[in-house]
Amino acid sequence: MASPTLAKKSSLNPIRRRSKPLPFPLNLYQTAVGKKWVMAITGLMLLGFVIGHMVGNLKMFIGVVEHNDERIYDLDVYAEFLQELLVPIFPPTVFLWILRGGLLAAVTLHIHSMYSLTRMNLTSSIKYKEKRTWIAANFASRSMRYSGMIVFFYIIFHLADLTFGVLPWYEFERHQVQWNVTESLSNPVVAAFYIIANILLSIHIFHGAYSMFQSLGINNPRYNSLRRGFATGVAILICVGNSAFPVAILTGVVDYDPDLVDHPAEASLVESE
Amino acid sequence: MSRTLNLELKIWRQDGPDADGRFEVYPALGIPDDASFLEMLDIVNEELIEEGRAPIEFPHDCREGICGTCGMMINGKAHGPEKGTAVCQLHMRKFNDGDAIVIEPWRARAFPVLRDLVVDRSPLDSIIEAGGYVTAPTGTAADANDTPIPKEVADSAMDAAACIGCGACVAACPNSAGQLFTAAKVWHLNSLPQGQAERYRRAENMVETMEQFFGSCTNHGECSEACPKEISQDFIAYLNRDYMKSKIKNRRLAGQS
Ligand code: FES
Numbered sequence: 001m002a003s004p005t006l007a008k009k010s011s012l013n014p015i016r017r018r019s020k021p022l023p024f025p026l027n028l029y030q031t032a033v034g035k036k037w038v039m040a041i042t043g044l045m046l047l048g049f050v051i052g053h054m055v056g057n058l059k060m061f062i063g064v065v066e067h068n069d070e071r072i073y074d075l076d077v078y079a080e081f082l083q084e085l086l087v088p089i090f091p092p093t094v095f096l097w098i099l100r101g102g103l104l105a106a107v108t109l110h111i112h113s114m115y116s117l118t119r120m121n122l123t124s125s126i127k128y129k130e131k132r133t134w135i136a137a138n139f140a141s142r143s144m145r146y147s148g149m150i151v152f153f154y155i156i157f158h159l160a161d162l163t164f165g166v167l168p169w170y171e172f173e174r175h176q177v178q179w180n181v182t183e184s185l186s187n188p189v190v191a192a193f194y195i196i197a198n199i200l201l202s203i204h205i206f207h208g209a210y211s212m213f214q215s216l217g218i219n220n221p222r223y224n225s226l227r228r229g230f231a232t233g234v235a236i237l238i239c240v241g242n243s244a245f246p247v248a249i250l251t252g253v254v255d256y257d258p259d260l261v262d263h264p265a266e267a268s269l270v271e272s273e
Numbered sequence: 274m275s276r277t278l279n280l281e282l283k284i285w286r287q288d289g290p291d292a293d294g295r296f297e298v299y300p301a302l303g304i305p306d307d308a309s310f311l312e313m314l315d316i317v318n319e320e321l322i323e324e325g326r327a328p329i330e331f332p333h334d335c336r337e338g339i340c341g342t343c344g345m346m347i348n349g350k351a352h353g354p355e356k357g358t359a360v361c362q363l364h365m366r367k368f369n370d371g372d373a374i375v376i377e378p379w380r381a382r383a384f385p386v387l388r389d390l391v392v393d394r395s396p397l398d399s400i401i402e403a404g405g406y407v408t409a410p411t412g413t414a415a416d417a418n419d420t421p422i423p424k425e426v427a428d429s430a431m432d433a434a435a436c437i438g439c440g441a442c443v444a445a446c447p448n449s450a451g452q453l454f455t456a457a458k459v460w461h462l463n464s465l466p467q468g469q470a471e472r473y474r475r476a477e478n479m480v481e482t483m484e485q486f487f488g489s490c491t492n493h494g495e496c497s498e499a500c501p502k503e504i505s506q507d508f509i510a511y512l513n514r515d516y517m518k519s520k521i522k523n524r525r526l527a528g529q530s
Contacts, residue, residue, distance in 0.1 A: 012395050014485035015382050024520070032489035033480055033516045117489045121448035124488030126380040129285070129296070132349035136494030137447065144491070211492040217514025219507050 015123065032120060035113040040212035042106040042113075047209060047234065049103055050201070054241040056082075060178060060254050070262045073178035080175075111152070118145060140207040147204040154197035161190070171267035179265035182249050182256040191246035202239035209234050278304045278365055281373045282317065284329055287386050290393075294386065296375075299329075306366040310353060311336060311343060313365050330389040338362040338501060341437030344444065345390045346377040351441040351499035359439060359501035379440055381449035383486035394440045396486035397454060403482035404475035405458045407467050420466050433461040435502040445499030448488030453496035455483045456512035457504050463515055473519035473527060480516045 021027045028034040062074035086095040134142070161184050165172025169190070170183035185191045209231035213219065218227075248254040258264030280301040287294030299321075304313050311333050318328035334342035338359040345360055347353035353363045368374065376390065384392040422430075434457070442453035459479055462468030468475070490509055497506045 012383065012385070012393060012399070012486075014396075014399075014482075016485055018481055018485055028517070028520055031481060031516075032484050033513055034520070036489060036513070037517055117491075120484075121450075121488040121491075124382050124486075125447065125449035126382055128346060128349065128377055128380055129294075130283070130346075130349065130375045130377055132346065134493075134495065135350070135498040141491065141493045142447070207492075214490075214492045214506065214510045215513060217510045217512075217517065219510030219514075221507070224507070 016120075029113075032117055035117055036215040038109050039113045039117070040215040042110040043208050043212050045102065045106040046110065047205065050205075050238055051234070054238060057181075057245055058241070060181065060245065061248065063254075064260045072261055072263070073256075075178045075181070076176065079177045107152075107155075111148075114145065114148065138207070140203045141211070144204060144207055147200045151197060151201045151204055154193070154201075157193070158197075171265075171270075173265045173267055176265035179256050179268055181245070182254060183267075185246045185249040188250060191250050194246045195243045198242040199239055201242070202235040205238055206231055206235040276306045276366075276370070278306055278368060278370045278372070280304060280313075280368065280371070282376060283373065284376045284390070285378055285386075286329070286389055287378075288388065290385050290387055304365055306364070306368075308365045309336065309361055310347070310363040310365065311361050330387075330391050332391045333361060336361040339437060341439035344379060344439040344441055346375075346379065346444060348375050351379070351445040352439075352501050356498070357501060357503040359437070362501070379444035381440075381443050381487070383449065383451075384440065384443065392440070394438075397438050397440060397451070399486065400451065400455055400479050400482050401458060403478040404471065405462070405479065406471075407462055408470060409467065422466060426464055430461050430464045433457045433464065433504065433508055436461070436500075436504055437502060439501060441499040441501060442496035442504075443487060445495040446488065446490075447493065447495065448491055450490045450496075451483045451487035452490040452509045452512065453500065453504055453506070455479050456508035459515065460508045460511050463511070472515065473522060473524060476512065476515040477519040480512070 019030050022030060029038060056078055057075070059078045060073075060075045064071055065074045065077065067074075067077045082096055083093050085099075089095070090098075140147070161167050162177075162180055165174070165180065167184070169187055170180075172180055172183075185194065210227055213227045245254070256265070256268060258268040278301075282299045282301050283296050284299060285294055286297045299317055301313060301317050304316060308316070311331065314329060314331055321328050332342050332344060334340045336343075338361055341359075343359055343361045344352060347360065347363075352358060352360045353367075355363050355367055378384075378386050378390045379392045379394075383396040384394055386392050436454060436457035438454065440454070443449050443451050446452075459476055462475060463472050492506070492509075494506055497504060
């Protein structure tokens, strides 16, 4: 049976060519639906990281603990734990680097798929000459590109600030996480930037954590109503959780006292003299 | 008791596909409020013709909301302010006396304006050509109810099949994506037993043809709001699922569920 005969082939030419299929699984990334799939999965990975990162940071509220017969900030214990992740199986820090590699790959793909889909959308659409109304689209869904871009620059800033410690406004010291974070965020301008960036991140998540279900084809009338609630819940959790750190440090709820620990940051001693 | 309305229309006029368009303002006076929106345009056109001016070209056919020919942006909303209503079923009683109404054609790269409010929507036909059919034996039609179909499935297929192909989803989408149309057409057949033979080929071909003309879906949901048949965005998720399955599934086992 052949395909049906049609009286007239439609007259318009496509606005873009169909690319030659690459071998599996690269062909999945050749179409927009596939790219949205990649966008959703990498988004989910990054979301998992953001939640884990926040939960880890909550340890700064615990303060000083007794660990291996030494008094040390719990946040620093946690940092050590991350370095030693899966240690009998991998040498120290190796598994951490594998995780970081995964995150880097996820960020790269997330951004690349955004870039190529944005280009596709810009070439497909024509702006209305008069004002058009938005009924279902919300601020979050319409600002994904911009919230995403700002969050990206914020991540670079955050890495420079607290991972590489190359920013000039405080004395960074490796493996003294509690010291670094309290020093950096006690600067109100830096703290304000962290809070604003996290609000934008939450707005990004508010649409992303809902949209990923649609992109992945996860849709079932039985639980569809939960998807929006999930996205809202996660967005609020991230916003409240992550903003709590700069607020706590600014108000002095979380601070760094060199007298409470056995191995204080050297810079903290210089200052108190 | 019917009122009459006096309106001011700001309408997109364009003499041909390559001509530059512009907005022109026309008074619409003494419009009975039980007229449909298209009948209102008819009245305005009568006057234009009487004055020896070119009438406003607008797409229309059945005027009962089933053919999908009509469609225009009215005050920035596809098919106007009423939810789930094609513009031919939109009545002037929904407007107030003295309203200014802006009318623009659908806008998308794949929908070039032919004249005034009429656009070429043949890319939608190209998507149908790519897979919007089933292979069925010729000869006498099969008996009704020959193939048992669960009620829920029949309902879902029917909801998808309600699509009249007007293109409002594309027009309302900021990315000019054709996802809702394609999803409705794919799911109409992919949900039914008769559509299984070509299921994965259909999803793949229709999506890939769609992407040659339209943008990509960012899940805003404007399409379902604009749709005169209120087709659900759920079908887009089903389409995405079938498309990815089509890429991954071992087709030799496609007959197994
Ligand atoms: S004219 Fe047929 S649907 Fe409106």
